[in-house]
Amino acid sequence: MMKKISYGLxxxxxxxxxxxxxxxxxxxxxxxxxxxxxSISIDFTLSNFTHVWNSAPFGTYYMNTLLIVxxxxxxxxxxxxxxxxxxxxxxxxxxxxxxxxxxAQIMIPADILIFPNYxxxxxxxxxxxxxxxxxxxxxxxxxxxxxxxxFKTIPFELDEAARMEGCSLWQILWRIxxxxxxxxxxxxxxxxxxxxxxxxxxxxxxxxxxxxxxxTVGLAIFAQSxxxxxxxxxxxxxxxxxxxxxxxxxxxxxxQFMNSFIHSGIK
Amino acid sequence: MKMAARRRRAWKMNAFAWLLLLPSLIFLxxxxxxxxxxxxxxxxxxxxxxxxxxxxxxxxxxxxxxxDSVFWKVVNNNIWFAIGTVPTSILLSxxxxxxxxxxxRARGLVRTAFFYPTVVPMIAIGNIWLFIYTPEYxxxxxxxxxxxxxxxxxxxxxxxxxxAMIIMIVWKEAGYFMLFYLAGLQNISExxxxxxxxxxxxxxxVFWRITFPLLMPTTLFVSIIALTNSFKLVDHLWIxxxxxxxxASNLLLFYIYETAFSFWDQGMASALTTVxxxxxxxxxxxxxxxxxxxxxxx
Numbered sequence: 001m002m003k004k005i006s007y008g009l010x011x012x013x014x015x016x017x018x019x020x021x022x023x024x025x026x027x028x029x030x031x032x033x034x035x036x037x038x039s040i041s042i043d044f045t046l047s048n049f050t051h052v053w054n055s056a057p058f059g060t061y062y063m064n065t066l067l068i069v070x071x072x073x074x075x076x077x078x079x080x081x082x083x084x085x086x087x088x089x090x091x092x093x094x095x096x097x098x099x100x101x102x103x104a105q106i107m108i109p110a111d112i113l114i115f116p117n118y119x120x121x122x123x124x125x126x127x128x129x130x131x132x133x134x135x136x137x138x139x140x141x142x143x144x145x146x147x148x149x150x151f152k153t154i155p156f157e158l159d160e161a162a163r164m165e166g167c168s169l170w171q172i173l174w175r176i177x178x179x180x181x182x183x184x185x186x187x188x189x190x191x192x193x194x195x196x197x198x199x200x201x202x203x204x205x206x207x208x209x210x211x212x213x214x215x216t217v218g219l220a221i222f223a224q225s226x227x228x229x230x231x232x233x234x235x236x237x238x239x240x241x242x243x244x245x246x247x248x249x250x251x252x253x254x255x256q257f258m259n260s261f262i263h264s265g266i267k
Numbered sequence: 268m269k270m271a272a273r274r275r276r277a278w279k280m281n282a283f284a285w286l287l288l289l290p291s292l293i294f295l296x297x298x299x300x301x302x303x304x305x306x307x308x309x310x311x312x313x314x315x316x317x318x319x320x321x322x323x324x325x326x327x328x329x330x331x332x333x334x335d336s337v338f339w340k341v342v343n344n345n346i347w348f349a350i351g352t353v354p355t356s357i358l359l360s361x362x363x364x365x366x367x368x369x370x371x372r373a374r375g376l377v378r379t380a381f382f383y384p385t386v387v388p389m390i391a392i393g394n395i396w397l398f399i400y401t402p403e404y405x406x407x408x409x410x411x412x413x414x415x416x417x418x419x420x421x422x423x424x425x426x427x428x429x430x431a432m433i434i435m436i437v438w439k440e441a442g443y444f445m446l447f448y449l450a451g452l453q454n455i456s457e458x459x460x461x462x463x464x465x466x467x468x469x470x471x472x473v474f475w476r477i478t479f480p481l482l483m484p485t486t487l488f489v490s491i492i493a494l495t496n497s498f499k500l501v502d503h504l505w506i507x508x509x510x511x512x513x514x515a516s517n518l519l520l521f522y523i524y525e526t527a528f529s530f531w532d533q534g535m536a537s538a539l540t541t542v543x544x545x546x547x548x549x550x551x552x553x554x555x556x557x558x559x560x561x562x563x564x565x
Contacts, residue, residue: 002470006366007366007370010362010363010366010370010377011373011377013363014376014377014380014381015380017380017381017383017384017438017442018380018383019406020384020392020395020396020399020438021383023395023398023399023406024395027398078290079290079291079294080291082287082288082290082291083287083288083290083291085287086283086284086285086287086288090280090283090284090287091280091284092280092281092284092285093281095284098288098292101292101295101300102291102295104295104299104300105295105299107495107547107548107551108299108303108544108547108548109495109499110298110299111499111520112498112499112520112523112540112543112544112547113298113299113302113303113306113540114520114523114524114527115306115523115524115527115528115533115536115537115540116302116303116305116306116309116537116540117298117302118527118528119302119305119309119533120297120298120301120302120305135294135298136294136298138290138294138298139290139291139292139293139294139295139298139299141295144291169283194385194386197388198386198387198388198389198390199388200388200389200390200502200505201501201502201505201520201524204505205524205528216388216390216391216502219388219390219391219394220390220505220506223394223506224506232398235394235398236394236395236398238394239391239394239395242388242390242391243386243387243388243391246386246387247383247386247387250379250382250383250386251379251383254375254378254379255375258378258382258446258449261446261450262446262449262450262453263450263453
């Protein structure tokens with residue numbers, strides 16, 4: 001009995017959680033004149049989307065976001081794999097001191113260093129560039145810790161066998177560790193991609209041209225260009241444009257994503 | 268001879284390790300360590316629109332910060348924001364995880380429903396929830412209207428705006444934390460539950476004696492993320508309230524943003540950043556030394 005009630009409550013909670021999304025989709029696909037009416041009808045239109053797409057350079061924003069997300073992840077993939085391997089399997093002098101330095105990035109994330117990093121970027125003449133948006137995130141302590149955990153679970157005998165075969169340490173990293181740590185890469189990839197797809201304050205600060213603005217900044221500027229409340233259809237349509245790729249990707253790969261996250265040693 | 272060979276091997280290993288670490292280290296030095304030092308230094312200078320050449324003023328920035336009522340307001344807000352979001356979202360995420368772990372019917376849908384806000388950017392959430400909270404035409408107001416209640420202006424009332432933000436952030440974060448708890452639950456052996464069932468231990472006791480203690484490492488981890496997030500999540504303010512009304516929803520990071528990029532007071536922005544860094548370090552230290560020992564890792 002208790003179980004039934006609590007299950008019922010949790011199902012209701014799940015439904016409540018979905019309301020903002022359902023409402024956004026609903027408003028985005030409804031004709032503008034019906035945006036404020038509470039009547040339920042099956043009017044369907046794509047005109048909000050075409051209007052939004054034509055009134056702001058969302059195509060450019062899309063390209064920028066894709067480039068930024070891919071660029072950050074590619075570089076992170078390399079830096080993170082290398083550092084994680086060093087921490088997991090190589091003994092070296094100063095290991096704990098360096099480990100502390102990585103820990104510092106977890107405690108003091110780049111997000112709060114917006115102002116000092118702005119001055120660093122100014123000194124490097126990287127203001128208003130895509131590289132400038134990406135570069136503070138090229139090293140990821142979170143990724144290093146995640147992969148290090150995973151690397152440590154890989155049996156050492158594999159190393160030794162490979163070394164017997166004459167593999168160098170590089171080859172061991174590439175041929176054994178990276179393929180075996182796939183779930184960790186998948187979860188790190190998803191965290192990284194969604195983080196940079198969604199990042200706002202940093203790109204807002206350092207960009208001031210359409211050529212370099214990502215989707216989030218474009219969306220914010222687009223939404224602010226209206227008087228409040230009057231343009232729900234446009235703003236929800238624009239919001240849909242920004243959130244749809246990640247949302248769809250997540251829904252399609254929900255099971256794989258959840259499983260790799262659960263088994264990647266994040267505890 | 269043997270010694271020399273071993274030393275050569277140690278050298279080689281060291282060189283290899285440092286080579287592997289080099290790229291990460293460079294970026295960490297330039298974009299974490301150096302900016303922290305830079306903020307510390309510039310916080311001792313007057314550097315605003317009136318002083319093109321920064322001049323050394325010692326701790327004056329900190330003094331005027333201590334006298335700045337907005338600063339205290341913002342710190343106070345941030346503490347309430349943390350108190351409001353951290354325990355609630357953790358508790359809710361634990362409930363979600365236990366449900367999503369066991370439920371059979373519509374499991375995928377349930378997990379998706381709880382988790383999807385994680386992949387939605389804060390700026391989009393700001394847009395969506397702006398309409399939810401809009402007076403008269405907003406979703407909440409219309410819902411209340413069906414009961415004949417006139418909904419207040421959630422975002423325009425200083426006493427309500429923080430609550431509105433807290434509810435929104437809990438909605439955003441709980442599903443993310445659920446994922447960590449789901450991972451934690453996978454690691455508790457089924458046999459423990461099995462033997463508890465055989466012994467006829469009631470469900471709440473199983474929870475308090477088995478599930479909850481064994482999830483403690485997860486709880487620690489999640490609480491660290493939740494706490495740092497309560498200082499990091501400010502994007503929604505830009506779209507929803509700009510920190511208003513009367514700074515009632517303003518948070519420390521957003522105040523840093525305003526000070527640096529609206530008022531262009533670079534010295535003060537650096538001082539505020541320094542305070543933020545110290546705050547985060549203190550929080551990390553408390554969690555690391557206070558919490559850590561009482562948790563038994565397997």
